[in-house]
Amino acid sequence: MGDRWRIEVDRGVCIGSGMCVSTAPGGFRLDGARQSHPSEAEAEPSEAVLAAAEGCPVEAIAIRLSDTGEPVFPPDE
Template sequence: MDGRWTVTVDKRVCVRTGLCAAAAPEEFELDEGGQGRARSQTLPGSELVLEVAESCPIEAIGITDADSGERVFPSPAS
């Protein structure tokens, strides 16, 4: 994978499992309240970031292509 992704964590639905930060600590962290967040608004596109988003139990993580704005996850058909 290449390019840069805009990664967001929906604070309204995040249930604070911490799986994102545990699985990819260089890309995700927990805020003071224990909610996950991306360490940067844009991250390099990678299998790891996609796997973390896919493994979020409530799909609180959204990914879009930073250049085109195209949704990467969840897929547009979801």
């Protein structure tokens, strides 16, 4: 986990459950419409952010390596 991550939330899919904010409070925030946003578009790898992406009930969070675009989560299948 040495590369920076690009974190994206598909707000067309996000249901505003707030689970990402609970799991990774420094990694995500909810706006006035209860839509999730990453706190920063790029960040250092974080187990909490990864857990938030894995735990999103609608799989609205994607994480990619910043330099290559290679998926971290969800993994390519």
